[in-house]
Amino acid sequence: MKNSIYLLLVTTLILSSCGSTNKVLKSSAYSGMYKEKPLSLLIMPPINRSTNVEAKEFFHTTLNVPIANAGYYVIPPFLSMEILKRESAYDAEMFIDRPLNVFAEIFGADMALFTIITKWDKSSLASKVIVEVEYIIKSTTSGEVLYNRKGTVTYNTSVSAGNSALLSILASVANTAATKYVDVARAANNYTFSDLPAGMYGPQYGLDGGNTAGFKVFKVRLPK
Numbered sequence: 686m687k688n689s690i691y692l693l694l695v696t697t698l699i700l701s702s703c704g705s706t707n708k709v710l711k712s713s714a715y716s717g718m719y720k721e722k723p724l725s726l727l728i729m730p731p732i733n734r735s736t737n738v739e740a741k742e743f744f745h746t747t748l749n750v751p752i753a754n755a756g757y758y759v760i761p762p763f764l765s766m767e768i769l770k771r772e773s774a775y776d777a778e779m780f781i782d783r784p785l786n787v788f789a790e791i792f793g794a795d796m797a798l799f800t801i802i803t804k805w806d807k808s809s810l811a812s813k814v815i816v817e818v819e820y821i822i823k824s825t826t827s828g829e830v831l832y833n834r835k836g837t838v839t840y841n842t843s844v845s846a847g848n849s850a851l852l853s854i855l856a857s858v859a860n861t862a863a864t865k866y867v868d869v870a871r872a873a874n875n876y877t878f879s880d881l882p883a884g885m886y887g888p889q890y891g892l893d894g895g896n897t898a899g900f901k902v903f904k905v906r907l908p909k
Contacts, residue, residue: 711882712894714901717831718882719894721824723795725758727765727788729777735817737805743870744800744818750871751878752798756887760792768792781821789825796831798822804837807866812843814869820877832881837904838873872907 712719728748733741745766749759768791769775780788781799788794804817815837822832880899883889 708897708900710894711880711896711898714898715832715882717824717827717829721795721827721829721831722885723757723824723831724885725760725792725794726752726796726798726822727760727792727794727825728752728762728798729780729800730766730769730775731800731802732778732781733802735802735805737807737866739866740802740805740816740870743867744802744874747867747871747874748798748800751875752881754887755878755881756884756890757796758884758886760794765792781823784828785823785825794825796822797825812841814840814842814866816840816869816873818873818877833901834877834880834899835902836873836877838869838876839904839906840869840872841906841908876905876907 728745731741731744731748745762749762753759766775774780777799780797785797788797799821801819801821802816803819804815806816807814817835817837819835820833821830823830883891883893
């Protein structure tokens, strides 16, 4: 009897655990995107809470391409950055919890993208870079969060150096030191926004609501 109860409890826990990781449809996960049908997006200066002072620039220069490829019009990042700096709005943290109507008026943007970089750790000997970033897209009219994902990306920079352990270590150090960290940011952004619902200029616009959405919080190793 005790064994039966124990097995029942274990089975219940397993099923509950599996249920908590079940994926949902994009139309449910990002219902606001399908409801508001936004067209244009403004990239806000990334919020950098990591120890890498250059991480902000790495991410800002690589965010526009995957979003444009998804079918949205992205306000030219360098132009918008200059305007934001001129208007003393370079610190995106000032606006993330405030109404965003002003950006709709000035830029004509339907959405604003905030990125929060909380980790950028690089290891030469381990040949990897670990990045943790949260992506938040908010409506500039309703203020609703339309899209939100947070990921920990481990970017592998290792190379093969034969059988020599010393040569392998030296090659790894050289490879990591020479890594264009913009590639790390690009890989993280491309992976995250591969889940973005298609915009009006995308071939899947209005057709991908029945597709499975990615996990809101994820961990991934790149390149795969």
